[in-house]
Amino acid sequence: MMSAVSNHTMTEVDRDLMIDFARRWLHYGGGSASDIFVQFGVSDTIFFERLADVVEHTDRLSEPARRELIALCARRLDRKKASTGRAKSRRRKLRQ
Known part of the structure; x- marks a missing residue:
C-alpha cells in the first residue's frame, strides 16, 4: 500500500504508479x-479524482494518452455520481 497516496503527499513515483495502473x-x-x-x-x-489532477499536470504523457485517461476519469466519476444519485433517490422514496 502506498501511504504517500493515501495522505495526499504524492511523490513522482506515486504519480507514475497511478498512471501506469490506469493505462x-x-x-x-x-x-x-x-x-x-x-x-x-x-x-x-x-x-480517479487524483489521477485526473496528475494527468492534467504531467508532461509524461502524449496528448492522445492524456485525453484517454481524462476520459476514463470522467466516465468513472460520472458513473459513481450517477450511482450515488440513484441510491439517494431510492432512500428518499423509502422515507415517503
Missing part, C-alpha cells in the same frame, strides 16, 4: 474498486 487497466474500465483500494489505499472515487 494498464484502461481498456477494462480502469480497474476495480477493490484493486484500486488494495494498490493505493483509497476509494476509486478518490483515485
Whole structure:
C-alpha cells in the first residue's frame, strides 16, 4: 500500500504508479474498486479524482494518452455520481 497516496503527499513515483495502473487497466474500465483500494489505499472515487489532477499536470504523457485517461476519469466519476444519485433517490422514496 502506498501511504504517500493515501495522505495526499504524492511523490513522482506515486504519480507514475497511478498512471501506469490506469493505462494498464484502461481498456477494462480502469480497474476495480477493490484493486484500486488494495494498490493505493483509497476509494476509486478518490483515485480517479487524483489521477485526473496528475494527468492534467504531467508532461509524461502524449496528448492522445492524456485525453484517454481524462476520459476514463470522467466516465468513472460520472458513473459513481450517477450511482450515488440513484441510491439517494431510492432512500428518499423509502422515507415517503
